[in-house]
Amino acid sequence: MTEGTSLESAQSTASGARIVRSLEELVGGTPLLDLRLPGVPDTARILAKLEMFNPLSSVKDRAALHMLRAAEASGALPATSGTVIECSSGSTGIALAALCAARGHRCIIVMPDNATEERRQILRDLGAEVVLRPHHDGLLASWAFAEDLRRATPGAWMPRQDTNPANPAAHYATTGPELWEATGGAIDVLVCGVGTGGTLTGTGRYLKERRDVHVVAVEPERSAVLSGGEGGPHGIPGIGAGYVSEITDLGLIDEVLPVSDEDATEATRQITRSSGLLAGISSGAAAHAARRLSRQRRWADATIVTVFPDTGERYLSLALGGPTASEPSSEDS
Numbered sequence: 001m002t003e004g005t006s007l008e009s010a011q012s013t014a015s016g017a018r019i020v021r022s023l024e025e026l027v028g029g030t031p032l033l034d035l036r037l038p039g040v041p042d043t044a045r046i047l048a049k050l051e052m053f054n055p056l057s058s059v060k061d062r063a064a065l066h067m068l069r070a071a072e073a074s075g076a077l078p079a080t081s082g083t084v085i086e087c088s089s090g091s092t093g094i095a096l097a098a099l100c101a102a103r104g105h106r107c108i109i110v111m112p113d114n115a116t117e118e119r120r121q122i123l124r125d126l127g128a129e130v131v132l133r134p135h136h137d138g139l140l141a142s143w144a145f146a147e148d149l150r151r152a153t154p155g156a157w158m159p160r161q162d163t164n165p166a167n168p169a170a171h172y173a174t175t176g177p178e179l180w181e182a183t184g185g186a187i188d189v190l191v192c193g194v195g196t197g198g199t200l201t202g203t204g205r206y207l208k209e210r211r212d213v214h215v216v217a218v219e220p221e222r223s224a225v226l227s228g229g230e231g232g233p234h235g236i237p238g239i240g241a242g243y244v245s246e247i248t249d250l251g252l253i254d255e256v257l258p259v260s261d262e263d264a265t266e267a268t269r270q271i272t273r274s275s276g277l278l279a280g281i282s283s284g285a286a287a288h289a290a291r292r293l294s295r296q297r298r299w300a301d302a303t304i305v306t307v308f309p310d311t312g313e314r315y316l317s318l319a320l321g322g323p324t325a326s327e328p329s330s331e332d333s
């Protein structure tokens with residue numbers, strides 16, 4: 001073997017290229033894009049944390065990994081050959097399915113029957129069993145079904161992302177510190193979409209412990225429960241689950257900005273056209289909210305950080321780029 005090219009010495013190089021032994025080593029450490037969005041004053045800065053750079057292309061890789069590790073550490077789940085059952089129409093299911101494949105766990109994902117075909121297919125390709133439930137019964141009915149399935153399946157463990165403290169803990173341990181480090185602590189505002197509330201709670205708590213960061217929660221206008229409204233179907237998958245989850249720390253939220261489906265979709269298109277980035281619709285919602293803030297006198301010189309949870313490639317069947325937006329969905333996290 002040529003000197004200096006052994007596996008060990010090649011694991012970390014000056015370029016950052018490295019050899020990893022499993023995908024989970026690649027979770028986190030995502031980059032920030034200095035977003036150039038039309039309509040943002042030159043003096044303000046919007047930095048978007050690109051969670052699509054996680055191995056399964058979403059912010060949920062962080063929560064899924066932390067929840068699995070916590071369950072394995074407590075003995076709730078064996079290190080291999082266990083059974084994981086979760087209710088998710090989106091990224092959490094995909095992240096869990098991938099981690100379970102690598103660890104040799106059986107994975108069952110309960111999802112509403114209006115989840116896009118590409119999501120069902122990704123889950124099946126990752127070896128998960130997909131159980132569809134009627135979406136008009138609502139998310140809480142899907143959770144109840146999944147709980148029944150867990151009770152009927154010996155040894156099964158359910159992450160239950162909307163009540164599991166390991167979900168916000170993932171962001172307290174990783175997303176928050178990464179934002180702090182990348183900006184040298186120069187953060188005035190955090191803008192965060194709320195699905196389970198894990199990202200906002202963990203990241204917001206970490207940042208607020210260090211500095212008086214203004215924390216802004218983003219929710220769909222048509223499911224504006226944090227603003228005191230009713231939950232309902234809407235067109236921003238991943239946020240606006242229709243209820244305030246147990247893990248959401250409302251005390252961290254300084255302001256709530258409801259965003260319409262149309263504004264989220266339009267901002268998603270603008271991001272793609274102005275920077276070449278294919279972001280998911282909830283990223284558009286976050287960007288729209290960040291831009292609205294940047295136009296206020298108070299934040300005209302501010303550094304606003306936001307989290308872009310996933311990639312637009314997960315929404316191709318919704319045909320956002322076309323002239324018509326698709327039928328709204330109430331997909332959850």
Ligand code: PMP
Pocket residue numbers: 058059060090091092193194195196197198199200237238239280282283309310332333
């Ligand atoms: N956007 C998308 C696309 C998501 O999948 C999620 C996760 N549900 C969120 C936003 C919100 O993240 P959280 O559950 O941490 O609130």
